[in-house]
Amino acid sequence: MKTTFRALLGATALCAAGSVAAQENVTLTVATVNNGDMIRMQALTSDFTEKHPGITVEWVTLEENVLRQRVTTDIATRGGQYDVMTIGTYEVPIWGAQGWLVSLNDLPEEWDADDLLPAIRDGLTVDGELYAAPFYGESSMVMYRRDLMEAAGLEMPDAPSWDFIKEAAAAMTDRDAEIYGICLRGKAGWGENMAFITAMANSYGARWFDEEWTPQFDSPEWRATLDDYLMLLTEYGPPGAANNGFNENLALFQQGKCGMWIDATVAASFVTNPADSTVADSVGFALAPDNGLGKRGNWLWAWSLGIPAGSQKVDAAKQFVAWATSKEYTALVAEREGWANVPPGTRQSLYDNPEYASVPFAQMTLDSINAADPTNPTVDPVPYTGVQFVAIPEFQGIGTAVGQQFAAALAGQATAEQALANAQALTTREMTRAGYPK
Amino acid sequence: MPRAVTTRRKAVTTLIAWTIGLLIFFPILWTVLTSFKSEADAIAIPPKFLNFDWTLANYVTVQERSNYFRHFWNSVVISFGSTLIGLLIAIPAAWSMAFVPGRRTRDILMWMLSTKMLPAVGVLVPIYLLARNTGLLDTRILLVGVLTLINLPIIVWMLYTYFREIPAEILEAARMDGATLRSEILYVLTPMAIPGIASTLLLNVILAWNEAFWTLNLTAARSAPLTAFIASYSSPEGLFYAKLSAASTMAIAPILILGWFSQKQLVRGLTFGAVK
Numbered sequence: 001m002k003t004t005f006r007a008l009l010g011a012t013a014l015c016a017a018g019s020v021a022a023q024e025n026v027t028l029t030v031a032t033v034n035n036g037d038m039i040r041m042q043a044l045t046s047d048f049t050e051k052h053p054g055i056t057v058e059w060v061t062l063e064e065n066v067l068r069q070r071v072t073t074d075i076a077t078r079g080g081q082y083d084v085m086t087i088g089t090y091e092v093p094i095w096g097a098q099g100w101l102v103s104l105n106d107l108p109e110e111w112d113a114d115d116l117l118p119a120i121r122d123g124l125t126v127d128g129e130l131y132a133a134p135f136y137g138e139s140s141m142v143m144y145r146r147d148l149m150e151a152a153g154l155e156m157p158d159a160p161s162w163d164f165i166k167e168a169a170a171a172m173t174d175r176d177a178e179i180y181g182i183c184l185r186g187k188a189g190w191g192e193n194m195a196f197i198t199a200m201a202n203s204y205g206a207r208w209f210d211e212e213w214t215p216q217f218d219s220p221e222w223r224a225t226l227d228d229y230l231m232l233l234t235e236y237g238p239p240g241a242a243n244n245g246f247n248e249n250l251a252l253f254q255q256g257k258c259g260m261w262i263d264a265t266v267a268a269s270f271v272t273n274p275a276d277s278t279v280a281d282s283v284g285f286a287l288a289p290d291n292g293l294g295k296r297g298n299w300l301w302a303w304s305l306g307i308p309a310g311s312q313k314v315d316a317a318k319q320f321v322a323w324a325t326s327k328e329y330t331a332l333v334a335e336r337e338g339w340a341n342v343p344p345g346t347r348q349s350l351y352d353n354p355e356y357a358s359v360p361f362a363q364m365t366l367d368s369i370n371a372a373d374p375t376n377p378t379v380d381p382v383p384y385t386g387v388q389f390v391a392i393p394e395f396q397g398i399g400t401a402v403g404q405q406f407a408a409a410l411a412g413q414a415t416a417e418q419a420l421a422n423a424q425a426l427t428t429r430e431m432t433r434a435g436y437p438k
Numbered sequence: 439m440p441r442a443v444t445t446r447r448k449a450v451t452t453l454i455a456w457t458i459g460l461l462i463f464f465p466i467l468w469t470v471l472t473s474f475k476s477e478a479d480a481i482a483i484p485p486k487f488l489n490f491d492w493t494l495a496n497y498v499t500v501q502e503r504s505n506y507f508r509h510f511w512n513s514v515v516i517s518f519g520s521t522l523i524g525l526l527i528a529i530p531a532a533w534s535m536a537f538v539p540g541r542r543t544r545d546i547l548m549w550m551l552s553t554k555m556l557p558a559v560g561v562l563v564p565i566y567l568l569a570r571n572t573g574l575l576d577t578r579i580l581l582v583g584v585l586t587l588i589n590l591p592i593i594v595w596m597l598y599t600y601f602r603e604i605p606a607e608i609l610e611a612a613r614m615d616g617a618t619l620r621s622e623i624l625y626v627l628t629p630m631a632i633p634g635i636a637s638t639l640l641l642n643v644i645l646a647w648n649e650a651f652w653t654l655n656l657t658a659a660r661s662a663p664l665t666a667f668i669a670s671y672s673s674p675e676g677l678f679y680a681k682l683s684a685a686s687t688m689a690i691a692p693i694l695i696l697g698w699f700s701q702k703q704l705v706r707g708l709t710f711g712a713v714k
Contacts, residue, residue: 029658073562267675
């Protein structure tokens with residue numbers, strides 16, 4: 001027994017010595033989602049390793065939900081499997097407050113934190129500490145077919161109202177030709193239909209909770225939001241809209257079947273790419289609609305790089321994060337792949353660059369991001385942060401459950417009234433169980 | 439007396455069998471076809487069956503982006519390793535349960551099976567912590583161990599069923615001839631149970647190959663098998679079905695080929711004991 005214990009002690013000492021020696025030669029494990037900008041970063045890793053000899057980078061690319069489950073397990077147990085992880089604006093405030101992430105306030109001065117767009121920076125900061133560096137930011141906006149709009153005798157304003165969207169959707173729909181006036185997310189999920197509907201609800205003056213954390217689905221604002229959402233999709237949307245998420249709508253739009261599509265700004269580079277899109281030449285952009293209440297129906301999201309507190313290689317990880325989110329990285333992508341492929345939406349300097357201004361969706365992306373305020377998302381005050389989500393751990397479950405109610409209403413399995421009553425009941429139950437108000 | 443089978447009855451049975459077979463095979467066929475489409479063709483409505491521009495571009499992309507052979511080798515080590523260790527433990531266990539059952543043997547068998555009824559995610563955090571504390575996270579040893587434990591009940595149950603079909607008198611005769619316990623199991627029982635052991639091995643290799651909860655949750659970069667390879671091609675923003683299909687085809691191809699060559703053993707083993 002004693003011998004075993006000694007052998008174990010010896011092995012532990014060897015391991016410790018090994019990790020000290022490994023400081024010279026560090027392998028970083030980076031976990032990321034499979035999005036175009038991330039894959040591009042993976043392909044450009046050699047630029048980083050050339051500048052930082054002694055650091056090698058291993059990539060773990062996973063599907064978004066698998067990644068979220070995987071990194072949550074690791075970070076909650078301080079497993080130390082990952083040194084850099086791709087996380088969103090939903091996780092950062094929660095994990096930062098838990099002390100699960102390393103503060104990035106001490107990144108080198110030339111990294112220039114003051115250049116970050118304020119809305120994005122605010123979403124990643126908890127109590128003055130920046131817990132993740134934004135890799136790319138996105139909001140949502142209206143993408144529309146200029147040719148169909150013209151044929152309908154209408155002109156899209158830069159900042160349309162929901163009434164205009166309804167009018168345009170009606171005018172553009174031609175079911176015989178399989179052209180639907182509007183395509184919106186219908187697939188249930190807190191990051192799918194609820195991202196869109198929550199952002200839309202903000203522009204109607206609705207909110208998830210009042211200042212006392214009481215759910216608000218019984219309010220007239222929510223009723224108006226859901227009625228209009230259901231009306232738009234059932235009257236002018238594609239068949240089977242309750243199954244459509246981002247990718248399905250992207251496919252429909254690229255095939256010329258949607259007159260308008262309100263979704264992530266990152267879609268702009270897909271729908272204007274002639275290799276994939278049959279309508280690349282005739283896409284126009286506008287801000288997400290409003291109802292004259294001072295808030296627009298657009299969201300805010302930033303895929304960001306964070307360092308888990310369990311990482312043993314924080315210094316090397318910081319060097320990687322600083323490289324991937326720097327101005328120099330942007331310049332590198334522009335040089336190799338063109339300005340349209342630069343990760344958008346994080347830095348003011350990118351939008352001050354005259355070369356980037358020629359990208360057709362650049363200004364609209366910036367305006368959309370600036371129109372979102374994660375700390376003050378809707379008309380009335382709320383106790384939470386997040387535009388299209390509520391940054392509390394319970395939201396993933398509640399958001400998806402409410403999303404299922406709304407998807408059922410869209411599929412005709414329930415009325416709007418029933419869906420809202422169910423949403424109110426289940427949210428109240430879950431929030432009570434979670435001990436709110438806290 | 440064998441039953442008389444009319445031609446008509448035969449034709450109907452054949453038709454039904456083929457229809458069911460094709461229905462079961464269709465998702466795999468569709469995945470393989472999609473892997474040769476462009477991303478735009480992959481989501482075309484109405485779907486394109488054979489009339490699309492065939493391309494190998496997805497396979498090229500997948501090859502460029504991922505280290506297929508590393509994932510493949512991890513899958514081989516994990517699935518065969520866990521199954522072989524499982525067999526080593528399960529053959530003696532099944533022998534004792536089949537030939538020298540005690541009062542509680544049936545209860546033990548049921549209890550073993552009951553461990554399969556707990557949702558895996560319920561024990562994720564404890565197992566993750568154990569693995570972290572022993573420094574085994576993201577190693578093949580951990581996955582071999584975990585998958586052995588997970589599939590052990592099935593292996594024991596399958597072998598137990600086969601062994602029960604073997605007349606105990608034969609083993610008794612060997613014992614009368616002076617065979618030790620070891621040689622009884624090794625030289626008498628095992629050769630007779632080869633079809634059963636082979637099909638157990640194959641089925642468990644397939645189960646371990648396709649296991650996608652633990653292999654995704656306990657691995658990072660070094661020991662990730664083909665399940666993680668597939669999971670890396672699904673994307674929340676952007677079209678991915680064709681590339682995902684190419685990755686899936688590459689991941690299932692080895693096990694499909696293995697299954698094809700051993701289908702005789704598999705069918706024999708799976709129906710063994712069912713037809714009296």
